[in-house]
Amino acid sequence: MQIFQRIFTASNRPHFDALPVHRQNQLILVFGSTALLSDSGHFDAIRSAFPGGLVVGCSTAGEIHGTEVSDDTLVVTEVNFEHTRLHFSQGHIVDSSQSFAVGLALAESLPADELVHVLVFSDGLHVNGTALVRGMREGLPPHVEITGGLSADGARFQKTLVCANDVPAPNQVAVVGLYGDRIKVGYGSLGGWDPFGPEREITRAQGTVLFDLDRKPALELYKRYLGEHAAGLPATGLLFPLALRHPEMVGGTHGGSSSVVRTILGIDEELGSMTFAGDMPEGGYVRLMKANFERLIDGASGAARISMQPLQDQSAQLALLISCVGRKLVLKQRVEEEVESVRDVLGDQAVFTGFYSYGEISPHMAGDACELHNQTMTITTLFEN
Structure with missing residues (x-):
């Protein structure tokens, strides 16, 4: 697995000096502010740079890159899998009453053979996250888990966007299936x-x-x-x-x-x-x-420790961090401490990407059922051997 990361601002339109070679099984994770994702030119630049890549992501209440947390930026993380296959599907939700049906349809659209894990990025305002997850669980093989989150719009609650391999738009749900016996996925979710x-x-x-x-x-x-x-x-x-x-x-x-x-x-x-x-x-x-400041930060490091357990002593190569906007509002200038506490557990070799959300999707730990959470730090760790 090869991973490269870039960050852009409103005055710095995405530009990639050396275009990568066309790759199979290339996942491009895009997290940014609603304002930046509303500009279709940003997506066009990313698509031009990665014509064969699967581009997914969403609007946020803050972007995570490394141990930094920023606002009004666009974080682009290029993940090149060597042995892992990807399968993409998308759904459309106008009203929360559709959530179960959309989740079930999305799950059933993913081929079951050799499916290991599913990542999901959903609209954050028009969805019933509980029903969406319940529908996905019903449609997936019992051994396949789901992690991801609901898109955000800062603390404004006006419009959220999801990038489903196309120009980011509201009312979307994007799912990515990870396939093969070479990918190891861990996850953990705690509050505080x-x-x-x-x-x-x-x-x-x-x-x-x-x-x-x-x-x-x-x-x-x-x-x-x-x-x-x-x-x-x-x-x-x-x-x-x-x-x-x-x-x-x-x-x-x-x-x-x-x-x-x-x-x-x-x-x-x-x-x-x-x-x-x-x-x-x-x-x-x-x-x-x-809120309890110290317990929030302890919750983040605890989620990191839980997420490492399924990797069987391997070091994570990619860490997807999804934390709640409420934690960010409470921690304020200390918000990066929870990301740094995750780094202390996972080490320096993992590339960090992620966002602050309106809801986190994950089991608490291996053996628990997947649920929608709020106010947690939810971590998905990946290692490809």
Whole structure:
């Protein structure tokens, strides 16, 4: 596996001095701001440089390259596999109710023979990430896992874009299947948030929309806890996610907890409701959470350690880091510390790429079922022998 990385800014349109030779099984990962990805000229430049490459990626709330985190940049990572085959598929989501069907169709479109792993990059605003993952799990062989994330738009929540081997556009889902016995894939996902306040029952909800907690309007209760922060919703909701626990959840039991974290994508003042990136099932229980700086960084390094376990003592060549926009807003000027903590675990030989997202897709660790997460650092490590 050969990997090359470049970073561009708004004043520095993508330009590649020495065009690479045409390669098979070439994956071009592209992560950038909504503004830069909205300029089709950037994609055209990348396509011209890599005419035979599979170009996928998405808009972000911050780009990761090496141990640096930047905003309003375009990070292009060229991954040349020597023995691993790639298969690409894309879907279109207009409404979150389509998420399960799109996920199932995408999974079934990937040939099953020798499929090892699936990467997914999805629209971040119109998707039910829980249903998308559930559909993909149903359509994939049991041994094949999924990692990836939901595209972002900073803290604006207005428009997210996915590059599905074409000009980046909204409402897209891109998946890449990795094939062959020479590719080893690891993954890990951890948070680091502290719960506080009472646990409350979800008494009225529909899909990703939460209406009532303990038979009281959910938005009203949430605002009461947020106090002065309520005026900045939905963006300030990223600072106070909810831990969701449900008896039928399949997200695994890492750390003795069968819970996942949910953050707000939008609110409806008239209905008193809150919309999340994943399911908020009736009969489930939620509890408010707040940031603990050191635990967030420890969570990132913990995810890195978990992601190394399936590589069987091999050093990762590529590390795909997908962290939540809420973590970035909390850590602020310390945001690079969580990336540096991952470097401390994985070492200097791995090329880092990734982004800050509206949702992370991964099992917590090997043996757990894949789920949509919020407020985690999710890491996918790759090694080709």
